[in-house]
Amino acid sequence: MAEQETEQQQQHQLIFIPFPAAGHLVSMVELAKLLVRRHSTLAVSIPIVTSPSTAAAVTRYIDSLAPTPRVNLLRLPKDDGGGQSFPAANFTPMIESQKPRVREAVSAELARSGARLAGFVLDMLCTSMLDLAEEFGAPSYIYFTSGAAFLRFQLHVQESHDEEGFDVTEFKEAELACPGLTRPVPSKVIPSGFLNKEWVALVYTITRNFRKTKGILVNTVRELESYALESLSGGMNVPKVYPVGPILNLKGEKSRRDDDDVTIEWLDQQPESSVVFLCFGSMGAFRGEQVREIACALEGSGHRFLWSLRRPGEGGPWASPTDYEDVREVLPEGFLDRTAEVGRVMGWVPQVAVLAHKSIGGFVSHCGWNSTLESLWFGVPMATWPMYAEQQFNAFLLVEELEIATEVRMDYRSESEEVVSAEELERGIRSLMEDCSRKGRMKEFSDLVRGALIDGGSSSSSIAEFIGDVSNNDL
Incomplete structure (x- = not known):
């Protein structure tokens, strides 16, 4: 018993606060697993924050996890307020409403474990929890689930607003120069949240809070975004940046359908590198007219395909998509029969x-950062079709800055409900599958990304540095 108490007293406890969305939570849990594997006296507790629109997906993910020693998931009471939509005015109150639950859960966990609190790690969207870390007398860090170039862009826009009165919502020029990028950012790929006055005010508040923390962990690799990371290390009232990626769940998640194995068996029967994969993330979905254009493009391209096709959710833009009960209701007549030998359409x-x-x-992707890192990890060439959040910026980074992706679109926005034509899509698919000029560069980056987390790799060293820093925090 005395040995157990000694071990607990030596343990360093981190509190992770995830944003209530599956993509953010999965990445944070994987980071926690990585940290405790790297340091035997480090433990991580994660209060599971939910919202009405994400509770089902978050619960499903948590239930699927096998126990991990020294990673404690603290389930909070469900929040039954609100609805599916997260307008900017409700965003901070939604996070603030969780504070009493988080405070109680953290207090109970610290009392139970007897561990020494080493700090709070807050999701990039949960900076309103900074004062909770202060209540516990703990230093705070940010986990930035996107890339370093986007972090640099966000900091630059906020700094330009506060110091020079720059209003990005009124920006009319074709391009915006930004430190950390070798090329100016086209105005057409500035994320929608930066172009809305209500949302960008929230972005400014969140970004100012970044500067109040002790450090920012970024889910990226130094060799992938060296230019942006060098820019972030040059002062500017920016805390220490730790590139710790790629943080990925490489075991993935079963789709909970009976035909997962059938899909893999079908892929087993296809020639190597012959199938184009279309998938648009947990929130990506299309309605009838766009679905028919995609189908025509696939059929016209002549390439084998695997298409994840989902129906937009009901109840607002934050509602989760669902699978079609019968995809024939939305596909062109006879499409499935004509393509039966070369393609599969799934949920x-x-x-x-x-x-x-x-x-x-090849991978026709929405350019979410997790999906981007997965594609890089496996060395699968990408074609960009962004939907929301910072995905337009990511598409620009991949196509123009890193030159490792083909463009279907860089500036598509799901809220516009614009229909991309079959002709444009077919050109993008053909370029992705037939132009080998960027495949070699993708393979080079894949090797760099995979090497970052091995002993002596850049991210492995950065993780060790972070662990050393939090272990030495004098609380």
């Missing part, structure tokens, strides 16, 4: 398992 698919398969030769 949600196990994306990691698909990208890992040798038959996949």
Whole structure:
């Protein structure tokens, strides 16, 4: 018993506060697993914050996890208020409403474990929890679930607003120069949240809070975004930046359908690098006219395909998509019969398992950062079709800055409900599958990304540095 108490007293406890969305939570849990594997006296507790629109997906993910020693998931009472939509005016109150639950859960966990509190790690969207860390007398860090170039862009826009009165919502020029990028950012790829006065005010508040923390962990790799990371290390009242990626769930998640294995068996029968994979993330979905244009493009391209096709959710833009009961209701007549030998149309698919398969030769993606890192990890060439959040910026980074992706669109926005034509899509698919000029560069980056987390790799060293810093925090 005395030995157990000694071990607990030596343990360093981190509190992770995730944003209530599956993509953010999964990444944060994987980071926690990585940290405790790297340091035997480090423990991480994660209060599971939910919202009405994400509770089902978050619960499903948590239930699927096997126990991990020294990673404690603290389930909070469900929040039954609110609805599906997260307008800017409700965003901070939604996070603030969780504070009493988080405070109680953290207090109970610290009393139970007897561990020494080493700090709070807050999701990039949960900076209103900074004062909770202060209540516990703990230093705070940010976990930035997107890339370093976007972090630099966000900091630059906020700094320009506060110091020079720059209003990004009124920006009319074709391009915006930004430190950390070798090329100016086209105005057409500035994320929608920066172009809305209500949302950008929230972005400014969140970004100012970044500067109040002791450090920012970024889910990226130094060799991938060296220019942006060098820019972030040059002062500017920015805390220490730790590139710790790629933080990925490489086991993936079963789609909870009976035909996952059938999908992989079908891929097993296809030639190597012959299949184009279309998947648009947990929130990506299309309605009838756009679905028909995609179908025509796939059929016209002549390439084998695996298409994750989902129906937009009901109840607002934050409502989760669902699978079609029968995809024939939205596809062109006879499409499934004509393409039966070369293609499959599915609902949600196990994306990691698909990208890992040798038959996949290209990925038409929404450019979410997790999906981008997965594609890089497996060395699968990408074609960009962004939907929301910072995905337009990511598309620009991949196509123009890093030159490792083909463009379907860089500036598509899901709220516009614009229809991308079959002709444009077919050109993008053909370029993705037939132009080999960027495949070699993708393979080079894949090797760099995979090497970052091995002993002596850049991210492995950065993680060790972070662990050393939090272990030495004098609380």
